[in-house]
Amino acid sequence: MIPFQKLLDDNKLWADRQVEADPDFFKRLESLQSPEFLWIGCSDSRVPANEITGTRPGEIFVHRNVANLVVNGDLNLLSVLQYSVEVLKVKHIIVCGHYGCGGVQAAMTNRHFGVLNEWLRNIKDVYRLYQKEIDTLPTKEEQLNRMTELNVKEQLMNLAKTSIIQKAWKTENAPYLHGWVYALDNGILKSIIEMPPNSPLDPVYKFEL
Numbered sequence: 001m002i003p004f005q006k007l008l009d010d011n012k013l014w015a016d017r018q019v020e021a022d023p024d025f026f027k028r029l030e031s032l033q034s035p036e037f038l039w040i041g042c043s044d045s046r047v048p049a050n051e052i053t054g055t056r057p058g059e060i061f062v063h064r065n066v067a068n069l070v071v072n073g074d075l076n077l078l079s080v081l082q083y084s085v086e087v088l089k090v091k092h093i094i095v096c097g098h099y100g101c102g103g104v105q106a107a108m109t110n111r112h113f114g115v116l117n118e119w120l121r122n123i124k125d126v127y128r129l130y131q132k133e134i135d136t137l138p139t140k141e142e143q144l145n146r147m148t149e150l151n152v153k154e155q156l157m158n159l160a161k162t163s164i165i166q167k168a169w170k171t172e173n174a175p176y177l178h179g180w181v182y183a184l185d186n187g188i189l190k191s192i193i194e195m196p197p198n199s200p201l202d203p204v205y206k207f208e209l
C-alpha cells in the first residue's frame, strides 16, 4: 500500500470509531472550541501533545516548532499566543521540551545547518547564560539534558516577558505557565518550572500596563 494512503484509510477508521463511541462527538466539536491549555512543544514526531497527555480533540491548542522556542518576533508563535490567551482564554500554557532533542543537540555543536542556524542560535544564547553550570557537568549527555531543562525555563521566561502574558495576568483569565520536559525513554513528563500568574520578573522586562 502507498504509505500516505494508509493515513487516509486510518483516518476513516478513527472517525468511525469516534462516532461509534459518542455519536455527537464531531457535532459538538464543530460548534465550539474551548481548550483550557496551550501547548508549545517541539516538532519532534515522538512528542505528540494529545497522545502523551491523554487529551482529546478540542482540549489542547497546539503550537510546535524545532526545540520548543518562544522567540521574540516570531509572528507565528505570537499570533497563536495572543489568540489562545485573548480569545480562547486558555487557563494554562505549557512549554514542553524533551530529552534527546535534536535541536538542542545541534545547537551545541559548531555545525552549519543553513537557515536553521538562525533558529538554533536562540539555544546557543541559553547556553551562554548558563555556561558555568553546564560546563561543570561531567558527561555530554548530562550537559544536553540540563540544557534541555534550562531551555524550557528560558522559553517560559520569554512568555512572561511578552505584553500578551503581562496584560492577561492583570485580568481574571490570568494563565498559569508551566515548563515541562518529556523523557523519550519512559514517556514521563517532569515539571521544571511553574509560574503562577504575576510571578516575579526582572523589573526591566515589566511593562506599565
Ligand code: CO
Pocket: 042, 043, 044, 066, 067, 068, 098, 100, 101, 102, 103, 104
Ligand atoms: Co526536539
